Amino acid sequence: xxxxxxxxxxxxxxxxxxxxxxxxxxxxxxxxxxxxxxxxxxxxxxxxxxxxxxxxxxxxxxxxxxxxxxxxxxxxxxxxxxxxxxxxxxxxxxxxxxxxxxxxxxxxxxxxxxxxxxxxxxxxxxxxxxxxxxxxxxxxxxxxxxxxxxxxxxxxxxxxxxxxxxxxxxxxxxxxxxxxxxxxxxxxxxxxxxxxxxxxxxxxxxxxxxxxxxxxxxxxxxxxxxxxxxxxxxxxxxxxxxxxxxxxxxxxxxxxxxxxxxxxxxxxxxxxxxxxxxxxxxxxxxxxxxxxxxxxxxxxxxxxxxxxxxxxxxxxxxx
Amino acid sequence: xxxxxxxxxxxxxxxxxxxxxxxxxxxxxxxxxxxxxxxxxxxxxxxxxxxxxxxxxxxxxxxxxxxxxxxxxxxxxxxxxxxxxxxxxxxxxxxxxxxxxxxxxxxxxxxxxxxxxxxxxxxxxxxxxxxxxxxxxxxxxxxxxxxxxxxxxxxxxxxxxxxxxxxxxxxxxxxxxxxxxxxxxxxxxxxxxxxxxxxxxxxxxxxxxxxxxxxxxxxxxxxxxxxxxxxxxxxxxxxxxxxxxxxxxxxxxxxxxxxxxxxxxxxxxxxxxxxxxxxxxxxxxxxxxxxxxxxxxxxxxxxxxxxxxxxxxxxxxxxxxxxxxxx
Numbered sequence: 214x215x216x217x218x219x220x221x222x223x224x225x226x227x228x229x230x231x232x233x234x235x236x237x238x239x240x241x242x243x244x245x246x247x248x249x250x251x252x253x254x255x256x257x258x259x260x261x262x263x264x265x266x267x268x269x270x271x272x273x274x275x276x277x278x279x280x281x282x283x284x285x286x287x288x289x290x291x292x293x294x295x296x297x298x299x300x301x302x303x304x305x306x307x308x309x310x311x312x313x314x315x316x317x318x319x320x321x322x323x324x325x326x327x328x329x330x331x332x333x334x335x336x337x338x339x340x341x342x343x344x345x346x347x348x349x350x351x352x353x354x355x356x357x358x359x360x361x362x363x364x365x366x367x368x369x370x371x372x373x374x375x376x377x378x379x380x381x382x383x384x385x386x387x388x389x390x391x392x393x394x395x396x397x398x399x400x401x402x403x404x405x406x407x408x409x410x411x412x413x414x415x416x417x418x419x420x421x422x423x424x425x426x427x428x429x430x431x432x433x434x435x436x437x438x439x440x441x442x443x444x445x446x447x448x449x450x451x452x453x454x455x456x457x458x459x460x461x462x463x464x465x466x467x468x469x470x471x472x473x474x475x476x477x478x479x480x481x482x483x484x485x486x487x488x489x490x491x492x493x494x495x496x497x498x499x500x501x502x503x504x505x506x507x508x509x510x511x512x513x514x515x516x517x518x519x520x521x522x523x524x525x526x527x528x529x530x531x532x
Numbered sequence: 533x534x535x536x537x538x539x540x541x542x543x544x545x546x547x548x549x550x551x552x553x554x555x556x557x558x559x560x561x562x563x564x565x566x567x568x569x570x571x572x573x574x575x576x577x578x579x580x581x582x583x584x585x586x587x588x589x590x591x592x593x594x595x596x597x598x599x600x601x602x603x604x605x606x607x608x609x610x611x612x613x614x615x616x617x618x619x620x621x622x623x624x625x626x627x628x629x630x631x632x633x634x635x636x637x638x639x640x641x642x643x644x645x646x647x648x649x650x651x652x653x654x655x656x657x658x659x660x661x662x663x664x665x666x667x668x669x670x671x672x673x674x675x676x677x678x679x680x681x682x683x684x685x686x687x688x689x690x691x692x693x694x695x696x697x698x699x700x701x702x703x704x705x706x707x708x709x710x711x712x713x714x715x716x717x718x719x720x721x722x723x724x725x726x727x728x729x730x731x732x733x734x735x736x737x738x739x740x741x742x743x744x745x746x747x748x749x750x751x752x753x754x755x756x757x758x759x760x761x762x763x764x765x766x767x768x769x770x771x772x773x774x775x776x777x778x779x780x781x782x783x784x785x786x787x788x789x790x791x792x793x794x795x796x797x798x799x800x801x802x803x804x805x806x807x808x809x810x811x812x813x814x815x816x817x818x819x820x821x822x823x824x825x826x827x828x829x830x831x832x833x834x835x836x837x838x839x840x841x842x843x844x845x846x847x848x849x850x851x852x853x854x855x856x857x858x859x
Contacts, residue, residue, distance in 0.1 A: 315833030318555040319581065323573035340704045341834075345715070349576040 254374050257357035258339070264352045267376040268329035272311060272322050274338050278331045278356060279304060280505030281367055284384050287375055293325045300499060300507075312338075319345040327351055329374060333358075358504035360430040361512070365389065368506070388509045392434060395516045398523050399436035405519045407437035408460035408487070410476075411448075411502065412467055418449040427504045435515035437462065456481055462519055463487040464494055466501045494518050535800065539813050546817035550586035551578065553824030555831040585715040589823040590816035591729040592713065592782035593792075595774045597815020598736045600789025601808050602771040605743035606764055607659075610856055611674050611849070613789035614651075614775040618680035620786075621688075622654025623647040623772075623779035628688050628705050632695040640724065648776035654680055655772050685709070708783040711838015713823055716781070725781060732774040733812055739767050740804040747802065785838045787845020788815050794852060 251263040272293035273279040279298050282291060288301065296313030298304055311321040316337045322330060323346070330346055330353045332338045339355055346353050354374055356367045365385045372381020409432060412420035421441050422429045432439055440458035441450055463485070465473045473495045477488045487493055500511030552558075558566060566575040596614060603612040603619075614620040626646035635642045661676035692705055708714075716725055742763045745753040750760050778785070792815040793807065800806045819837075822844075826835045 311832050313833050315830060315835065318827070318832035318834060320555040320574060320577055320827070321832035323577040324556055326573050337707055340707060345577060345581045348580045348717075349573050351573060 252373060252376065254354065254370055256353075256355045256370070258334075258355045260343075260355065262352050262354055262374075264354070264374045265328050268327075268352075268374070270325065270327045270329070271375070272325060272327040272330045273298075274312065274317060274330070274332040275335065276300060276499075277358065277504040278333060278367075280503060280507060281356075281364070281371055282331065282375075284368065284506040285372055285375065285377055285381055287371070287377065290375070292327060293322060300503075312336075317342055322346065323349060323351070329354065331356060331371065331374075358427045359425055361392075361427050361434060361508060362430075364427060364504055364506065364508060384506070388506055391509050392512060395435065395512055399516050399520050402436060402520060402523065404433075404436055404438035406440050406459070406461045406486075407432055407464060407519070408440050408455055408458065408462075409464045409466060409496075409501075411498075414449070418451065419455065421448055421450050423448045427508060428501055431501065431508050431512050432464075432515065435512045436519050437464075437515060452479060452481065456485055459484075459486050461486050461490075462492045462494070464496045464501075464515065464518075466496045466498045468498075471495075492518075535810075539810060542817055543813055546820045547586060547590070550589065550820035550824045551583055553821075553828040554578075554582065555827055555834075557828060580718075581715055584718055584721045585713050585823065586820050587721060588716055588725055588781050589713050589819045591725050592778045592785065593788055593815035593817070593819025594812035595729055595732055595778040595815070596782075596785060596789040596819070597792040597796075597811035597813075598733055598808050599771045599774040599778065600793045600815075601804065601811045602736050602739060602743070602767055602774070603789070604793060605739075605746060605804055606767040606771070607673055608747065609673055610794070610852055611790065612677075613787070613793075614771075614778070615784065615786035615789060616674055616681075616849075617677040618654045618658045618684060619651045619772055619775045620779050620784050621681040621684040623651035623776045624709060624784050625654075625684050625688050625691070626650025626776070627708060627780060628691050631705055631708075632691060632702075640720070643780055644776065647780045648773055650684075651776040651779065652769060652772035654684060655768050655775075659768065707836065708779075709838075710836035711783040711785040711841065712826070712834070712836050714781050714783070728777050732770070732777055733808075735770045736774060736808055737805065739763075739770060740808055742767070743804040747804075782819070783838055785819070786842040787849060788818060788841055790852070791845050791848045792818055794848075 250266045252266060254262055254264060256262055269290050270292045271282065271287065271290050273282050273291050274295045276298045279288075279291065279294055280300060282288060283301050283304070288304070291304075291308060293309040293311045294304060295317065296310050309321065309325050311325070312318055314336070317332075319342055322342070328351070330342070330351055332342060332353065333356050334340075343353050343355070354370065356370070358364055358367065365388065368381050368385050368388075369378075372378045372384075409422050409428070410419055411422065414420070421444070422432065422439060424439070424442055424445050429439055429442075440455075440460045444450070463473075463476060465471065465476065473493050476482060476493050482488050496511065496514060500507050500514060552560075552563060566572050567578050569575050599619075600613040603614065603617055604610055606612075624647075626649050627643055629650075630639070630642040630646040637645070658673065658676045658680050661680070662673040665672045665676075688705070688709065692702055695702075742753075742758050745756050745758045746760065746763070748756075753760055753763075793811045796807055796810045796814050800810050819841075822840050823837055826837045826840050829835055829840075
């Protein structure tokens with residue numbers, strides 16, 4: 214008797230599973246509704262993305278993308294951000310956090326019903342989000358930034374995606390004009406040898422810039438010549454290598470708790486030109502290590518510090 | 533029959549937990565509302581992403597559970613399992629090559645093929661190393677497995693560094709090594725994942741009788757008509773294939789293949805037929821729940837699944853080790 218009962222249960226279970234499976238296969242076709250009007254853009258991965266005209270609910274992953282959107286005055290349309298975004302002020306108020314150090318949740322993003330998601334291929338964002346979000350019809354734009362010019366390209370791309378092309382064009386030409394001012398003042402001068410320190414591990418290996426990044430490009434635009442320009446993949450250098458390279462200026466883009474003056478107290482560093490001449494400067498990380506519009510401010514700051522006599526006081530933001 | 537019913541209930545409960553657990557925990561009525569509303573992006577995501585993922589988690593867990601049973605039976609070693617034997621590490625090297633090197637094959641094919649080749653090759657290297665030591669104890673096999681797994685993970689890291697293009701591929705390899713369900717489309721699920729899991733499971737079932745004989749010792753097994761050497765070769769082949777399947781869709785997930793067969797053995801006894809059936813179901817259940825937890829413990833981030841299973845699995849591994857040493 215019990216045998217019959219169980220097979221009855223199994224049969225009913227099978228029926229339920231079959232129904233659910235059929236539904237799940239049939240459902241997506243029913244869901245594909247025609248979209249009224251869309252803009253086609255090509256993102257940094259070469260994907261053609263169709264975006265509804267003038268998206269109103271944007272999820273922006275990473276500080277850089279949020280700053281780009283804010284520069285286009287699209288901040289009010291941002292509904293979701295990730296956990297390390299701090300700028301512009303007030304950006305965290307009332308916005309949903311959709312991910313952090315460990316990665317991002319497609320479900321948390323879906324929950325805020327966005328009509329556009331902007332991200333950069335970091336912390337697994339691209340590999341974990343593009344597929345599920347595309348599957349449910351949420352457009353995803355991927356941005357990359359290997360030089361300062363690409364920051365402008367990204368602004369234009371976002372402008373097109375959000376139907377504010379004209380405004381994006383104005384923002385880009387303003388930023389470009391500021392870079393031109395710097396260029397006019399320092400372009401003809403001989404470049405200054407610079408070492409940029411972005412961090413340090415607990416065994417004393419120092420972290421510096423990698424070529425082929427917007428940060429290295431920003432240093433170049435400011436009139437600096439990275440003493441470790443040959444580093445393409447590994448960004449750790451030894452103190453010895455820095456002393457041997459003898460930079461004329463040292464920029465420190467580390468946490469606020471780090472005291473730039475401590476560099477002069479490192480053993481052996483008193484021989485370095487930058488230390489001897491007191492040209493060790495702190496640069497706010499946000500101006501150098503977030504590929505947004507504030508990089509231009511970083512270029513201005515660095516130029517003023519590299520060429521105090523030529524640029525001092527003439528460029529906005531100089532000390 | 534009572535036992536079957538218990539397991540059936542367990543599978544249903546774990547599946548419900550799997551589809552219920554997410555970055556945001558909805559109450560059952562709100563959940564029902566979301567999945568019925570075709571305009572709700574979360575509802576669509578649950579149908580298109582979470583449900584296939586839960587089913588895949590079941591398939592991966594089932595494969596790991598049954599592969600663990602086969603490895604433990606073949607080597608008569610209670611600590612044998614895909615992760616500790618280096619089979620999973622081998623599969624992950626194969627998968628990394630398939631992902632990072634452009635090959636003249638469809639992606640799903642090269643991925644499965646290379647993962648299988650890696651898993652099979654690594655298992656044989658481990659077996660050969662263990663035999664070379666000539667020690668008939670379990671430790672040599674596990675030590676060889678750990679050594680080979682370490683070597684393979686170095687090879688995999690080197691591949692990632694050398695072939696990295698800074699974008700998507702490397703990140704998928706990383707997520708692979710930390711373990712995490714690679715959600716298939718419904719079509720892939722119905723056409724590839726489920727059929728292959730069933731096939732692998734049935735292939736393992738054909739080994740059950742032989743494994744029972746083998747448990748009595750080589751000589752007894754030979755006298756009962758089992759060609760031990762060729763049987764072991766066949767067993768390693770099948771278990772490596774099942775491991776590769778699990779690694780392709782789940783990455784490196786440790787200790788499910790160890791913990792589940794042990795618990796099941798305490799419950800249903802050592803006969804390999806029922807051991808396999810219940811280990812497959814139990815492994816599937818465990819992974820559905822673990823995968824759900826990985827989504828919901830630290831929302832909105834996901835904890836890599838492999839880290840969770842190892843954190844739970846290692847204390848259990850030590851428990852088994854202590855029990856074995858006191859025997």
